Structures are given as structure tokens and as C-alpha cells.
Amino acid sequence: MRRLLFLVAMLWLAVAASSAARAATSLPRVVHEQGRHALLVDGRPYTVLAAQLHNSSAWPAMLPGVWNDVLALHPNTLEAPVYWEQFEPARGRFDTRHVDALVEGAREHGLRLVILWFGSWKNGQMHYVPEWIKSDPARYPRVLDEHGQPVDDLSTHATSNLEADKAAFAALMAHIERIDGDRHTVIMVQVENEPGTIGTVRDHSPAAEEAFLGNVPSDLAKALGKPAGKTWTDVFGADADEQFNAYGIARYIDQVAAAGKAAYPLPMYVNTWLRYKGKHLPGNDYPSGGATWNVLDLWRASAPHIDLIGTDLYSTDYNEFTKVVGQYTRADNPPWISETGYDAGNAPYLFHVLANGGVGFSVFGVDNDPDTPERRKATQAHARNFALVDSINEQVAAAAYRGTLRASVEQRGQPKRTIELDNHWHADVSYGAPRWGDAPAELPGTPDATGHVLFVPLGADEYLVAGFDARVEFGRDHADGRRGQLLRVEEGSYVEGRWKSIRWWNGDETDYGLNFTDKPVLLKVRLGSY
Known part of the structure; x- marks a missing residue:
């Protein structure tokens, strides 16, 4: 009898180990190989064809009203935010109802899900941090501008800010693992939203000033092929402020991502408010320190836990759109249109993105807008693309990964x-x-x-x-x-x-x-x- 129980126990352990191995193998992940890239879902290359909700549409009470608009686009993936202020209304107390509703809704409608973490940043500002952080700037300090005045961003040079975001994000990822670790409805997570600083080029808080006057970290200097033992101004000249701010933000977000991956290692990306359309003033035209093309080398060197850098590309101009795709098509990064406008004019560029090895295309603001002729035209343009490409998703994604798509x-x-x-x-x-x-x-x-x-x-x-x-x-x-x-x-x-x-x-x-x-x-x- 004991021998039989022992054999049953060993069989159970073998089955459990096999199941764990299968789960680990099929966990969504991003692969980079010889300048080619793929998002693997269920072990196969997958092209994301996403509908993204408006910023305040992902609340459980709002979700029943969005599905018709989402499905009209024929997506295979939903992108929806999780708000830090809702997820952690009191320090250390987490409300998971919002996440549960998104996962359940995506499953019910046959969609994969990309979670967007609206944490320390949303569009270059801190509007989605919890009230207990907003109301305690002494404990959770803000960025200071060149005049010593606070702006609407958390300082990346304050450990308290970083640790709070890390704890919340890790709790989010642990919860996703609990409810979805064997289903993989959630295939990727965006860490923050269009990070960067609005209102100043860099942080001038005392801790930031001390770091700025010191030397560029030796590992960063080596990665960028810059001389070691030099200050930020010595190395970057007139661009020192923006490069310094980018480093602080990239390192902060990388540590948030690392904490999340320690709980549940899904693919993670950062989206970018772009420096394009003639815009060139950091902190004014676009958030300073985000992963714009002019600091992209620094970002890729400084944030190893970020799998992809995405582009929020709102243009219908051929030259502008294809230029940006070219800037972000790199040996260490594929094109990933993390947001584009709900416009018929940018729908054809899905094919251009895929032919450049891209992993996907996401249309923003699919729900609850007025029904106009322009809106109907945009829906038709994106829906016919999504339906057609998704019908050959396996073939398209595999060819994009091989670099043979045209x-x-x-x-x-x-x-x-x-x-x-x-x-x-x-x-x-x-x-x-x-x-x-x-x-x-x-x-x-x-x-x-x-x-x-x-x-x-x-x-x-x-x-x-x-x-x-x-x-x-x-x-x-x-x-x-x-x-x-x-x-x-x-x-x-x-x-x-x-x-x-x-x-x-x-x-x-x-x-x-x-x-x-x-x-x-x-x-x-x-x-x-x-």
C-alpha cells in the first residue's frame, strides 16, 4: 500500500512538473534574434491587432457599453488601462475588481488583453497616482523646475516614489498570474504611459542636482561608446539635461518592470509620446526623458527589463509615418505601433509596419465617440485590415519574424x-x-x-x-x-x-x-x- 501511495505521489509530482514546464514554455514572451523580433503567444509568433479604450473607459461599470465598438474593429486584442489610483486606493490595500472585469470581458469576447499600467506617468504627468501620494509631497516629492518650483511629475530621484510604484506594480502582476497564469489572456503589459517630464527639461531637486553634477555612470558611458569619468555636460553638451532626465526615467521604469517580472514575467513595453512633426523642445513639445528617437540608444542600454519600445504614432502623412517606423526599427527593437489615431488615413500603414518586422498595431479611442461619416469610414478601414490580417495571423507573424514579408x-x-x-x-x-x-x-x-x-x-x-x-x-x-x-x-x-x-x-x-x-x-x- 505504501509503495502504491509512493508511486501515485511520484506520478502526481511528474504531472505537476510537466504542467509547470508547459506553462513556462507557453508563457508569452518577446524574442530577438539576429535583428529579427517576434511576440510569441502560445509558442507561436503573434501579430497584435488591437483596439484601445479611451482613458476612462476601463471601469467595470463602463465596460458593458464598450464591447460593440471594440468588436466592430475586428481586433484580436484589447488594450485597456489599469489605474494606480483605483488599484491601490489606500497604501498597501489593493482593489482587483477592475483587473478581474477586464480579464473576464476579454475572455468572454474571445480577445487577448494588453494591460496598460497608468502608474507614475500618464502623458508625461502624474495624474493617475493615488490620492495618498498626491496629498503628501513631503514623502513623495515632485520634480522641481529650474526655478525650484514643483511640476506635475514624481521625482525619479526619490526612493519613496520608486518603491511605491514597484510595490503596486508587483502586486498587479502577482494578481494577473493568480487569475490568468494558466490561460494567458493577458499577453503583454505596458509599464507607465508616455513617461517623461512636462514643464521642465529635467529635475532640479537637490538629489537630482547632485547626480547631474556627478559623472555619467560608467556602464552607460561604455554602452554608448562615451568616455568614462566625465560629467553629463562634458559628455552630452547642450543635450545633457534631456539625456540625464531620460536616464533617470529609464532606470526608474526598468526597476518597476523588474519588480513586476519577478512576480509574473510577461513581456513589457514602454510607449512613447514622439518627438516628430517638427517638434523639438523637450518638456514643452513632448515629455522630456521619454523614449524619443534622440535618446533611444540610452533607453535601450538603461532598461533591460523592457522588451519593446512602442510608438504612439498619430500621423496620416506617408513620409512622417514611415520615417518614425524607420527610427524604431532596430536590431534591438521592432516596430510596435502602441497607439495610432482612429483615422482611415493611417490604416494602410499596418502593412508597412508588418513588412518591417513589426509585432503589431493598436488603434486608440475605439469606444463611445459620436457616429459621424468620418468615424464610420475609419472603422471600415481598420476593420477590413484587421479581419484580413487576423485570418492569416500565423502566416503573417511568422513571415515578419523571418524578415520575408513585403x-x-x-x-x-x-x-x-x-x-x-x-x-x-x-x-x-x-x-x-x-x-x-x-x-x-x-x-x-x-x-x-x-x-x-x-x-x-x-x-x-x-x-x-x-x-x-x-x-x-x-x-x-x-x-x-x-x-x-x-x-x-x-x-x-x-x-x-x-x-x-x-x-x-x-x-x-x-x-x-x-x-x-x-x-x-x-x-x-x-x-x-x-
């Missing part, structure tokens, strides 16, 4: 573009061509520059092609003396992971290129040579 996004005044593919192939993409027949010598482009096309390689000379308001014609360079041809074009979809064709295109559907309209269509194209 895309074309229409730029005003440039209605033609050639996309280089593999094995001597290219795709000529044109915008404004008729749906059938020869295109004019000078194409007009589409009226609102809405054309965009995605090319997802499936194997040698085989692609998934999807897009809107564009014509695609495949060509071959003949460098090997062979000519190219379309072998087959199938319209279809993936059903339970398997391709299901509904018809083959030929004749009128292929003689003048593959013509995509404003309706979502997914094609599997097989190319050949002779």
Missing part, C-alpha cells in the same frame, strides 16, 4: 511601385488603374491614397497576396534566361489552419494583373518559370 503602401503622387521578391521575381504595384483593361500611361492614384498590398511567402515561388485598391502584376528579371508565368491564382481562406480554395482566377481576373478593390480578398499565387 508590402506596398500608396504614397500620394507616386502611383507605381516595384516590390522586389525572391528568386528573380518582383511585383509591380499600381494605384488608380481600372479594375479591368489597360492602365493609362499616367495613373491618377486613388482619391484618398488608400491602396496597400501585402505579400506573404509560403514557399518557393508561392505567395499569399492581399490588399485593397491596387493592381499587382508579377514579373521576372530573366537573369537566368528563364521567363516567368502565373501558374495558378486561387481565391480562398484558411479554415482550421488549412487553405480552402473557393475559386481559381483566370482570364478576365488575371489578364490585366490582380486587381484588388475595397473588398477584402485573399489570393494564393503560384509562380513558375520556363
Whole structure:
């Protein structure tokens, strides 16, 4: 009998260990490999197609009214804030009802969840810290400006501020682990929101002044290739104040993230109020010390517990949008549009982000806005993209991780573009061509520059092609003396992971290129040579 009990106990321990190993293996995580990146969910690359709630919409009493607006966008992920002031209304007392409602709601509607921690910062200020912190500046000191006056930010040079945020965030992550550690509804967490300082370039409190007059930390100087044993002004000159502030904020947030990961190690990112659109004054045009492009090297060196730096990119201009994506596409960081505007004009850039190895795209403010023609147009533009991409999420995310995804996004005044593919192939993409027949010598482009096309390689000379308001014609360079041809074009979809064709295109559907309209269509194209 004892031997039987022993064997049962050993079997139980083996099963428990196996379950723990599976849970650890399938825990969402971010991987970086040879300049390529992926967010892994359930062990596979995952493209985040997110709807983000307005700032004050995530309260349990408000949530029933948001779901129709959220689901209209066809997202696979919800982004919603957790407010420090609500989560810890009294020091050391945590109210988890808000988090529970978000997790339960996401599960009920078949969505993954990204939690946004509105802690020490929200849009460069401290508006979401608890009342017990706001009302006790002696214990939880503020940033002081150059005149010694307090501004609406917690000082990163006060240990009390850091320890309070760390404790609250760790409690949040521990609770998420308790209610979701075996389900992984929550796949990622944003640490703070658009951190930085508004009203001054840097903190001038006594502790900050002492640190600023000292030397740049040796590990940071080494990481940035700067001389050691020099002051901030010696090393950074006129940019010293902003670089110093960025270091203080990055180190503060990294320690908050580390405390959270010690409780439950989900992927964590920081979002950024950008330095763009001609803005250049830190503390005025944008929060000083956030992860803007000019301090991005410092941030990546100073915050190792932050997996991604996201961009809150509110632009519909082709040059501006693609410039910012380029600034944040790095060997240590993929493009991640942590927020973009609810505007039809920025919807096509989803394809550009993915083709640059991006991990996702989040549309802000999806709920409770007035129903206007512009709003309906934006909903349609983002929803058709999200529905189409999510139908091939596994293929898209894997190709983005491999670096083989290609895309074309229409730029005003440039209605033609050639996309280089593999094995001597290219795709000529044109915008404004008729749906059938020869295109004019000078194409007009589409009226609102809405054309965009995605090319997802499936194997040698085989692609998934999807897009809107564009014509695609495949060509071959003949460098090997062979000519190219379309072998087959199938319209279809993936059903339970398997391709299901509904018809083959030929004749009128292929003689003048593959013509995509404003309706979502997914094609599997097989190319050949002779």
C-alpha cells in the first residue's frame, strides 16, 4: 500500500512538473534574434491587432457599453488601462475588481488583453497616482523646475516614489498570474504611459542636482561608446539635461518592470509620446526623458527589463509615418505601433509596419465617440485590415519574424511601385488603374491614397497576396534566361489552419494583373518559370 501511495505521489509530482514546464514554455514572451523580433503567444509568433479604450473607459461599470465598438474593429486584442489610483486606493490595500472585469470581458469576447499600467506617468504627468501620494509631497516629492518650483511629475530621484510604484506594480502582476497564469489572456503589459517630464527639461531637486553634477555612470558611458569619468555636460553638451532626465526615467521604469517580472514575467513595453512633426523642445513639445528617437540608444542600454519600445504614432502623412517606423526599427527593437489615431488615413500603414518586422498595431479611442461619416469610414478601414490580417495571423507573424514579408503602401503622387521578391521575381504595384483593361500611361492614384498590398511567402515561388485598391502584376528579371508565368491564382481562406480554395482566377481576373478593390480578398499565387 505504501509503495502504491509512493508511486501515485511520484506520478502526481511528474504531472505537476510537466504542467509547470508547459506553462513556462507557453508563457508569452518577446524574442530577438539576429535583428529579427517576434511576440510569441502560445509558442507561436503573434501579430497584435488591437483596439484601445479611451482613458476612462476601463471601469467595470463602463465596460458593458464598450464591447460593440471594440468588436466592430475586428481586433484580436484589447488594450485597456489599469489605474494606480483605483488599484491601490489606500497604501498597501489593493482593489482587483477592475483587473478581474477586464480579464473576464476579454475572455468572454474571445480577445487577448494588453494591460496598460497608468502608474507614475500618464502623458508625461502624474495624474493617475493615488490620492495618498498626491496629498503628501513631503514623502513623495515632485520634480522641481529650474526655478525650484514643483511640476506635475514624481521625482525619479526619490526612493519613496520608486518603491511605491514597484510595490503596486508587483502586486498587479502577482494578481494577473493568480487569475490568468494558466490561460494567458493577458499577453503583454505596458509599464507607465508616455513617461517623461512636462514643464521642465529635467529635475532640479537637490538629489537630482547632485547626480547631474556627478559623472555619467560608467556602464552607460561604455554602452554608448562615451568616455568614462566625465560629467553629463562634458559628455552630452547642450543635450545633457534631456539625456540625464531620460536616464533617470529609464532606470526608474526598468526597476518597476523588474519588480513586476519577478512576480509574473510577461513581456513589457514602454510607449512613447514622439518627438516628430517638427517638434523639438523637450518638456514643452513632448515629455522630456521619454523614449524619443534622440535618446533611444540610452533607453535601450538603461532598461533591460523592457522588451519593446512602442510608438504612439498619430500621423496620416506617408513620409512622417514611415520615417518614425524607420527610427524604431532596430536590431534591438521592432516596430510596435502602441497607439495610432482612429483615422482611415493611417490604416494602410499596418502593412508597412508588418513588412518591417513589426509585432503589431493598436488603434486608440475605439469606444463611445459620436457616429459621424468620418468615424464610420475609419472603422471600415481598420476593420477590413484587421479581419484580413487576423485570418492569416500565423502566416503573417511568422513571415515578419523571418524578415520575408513585403508590402506596398500608396504614397500620394507616386502611383507605381516595384516590390522586389525572391528568386528573380518582383511585383509591380499600381494605384488608380481600372479594375479591368489597360492602365493609362499616367495613373491618377486613388482619391484618398488608400491602396496597400501585402505579400506573404509560403514557399518557393508561392505567395499569399492581399490588399485593397491596387493592381499587382508579377514579373521576372530573366537573369537566368528563364521567363516567368502565373501558374495558378486561387481565391480562398484558411479554415482550421488549412487553405480552402473557393475559386481559381483566370482570364478576365488575371489578364490585366490582380486587381484588388475595397473588398477584402485573399489570393494564393503560384509562380513558375520556363
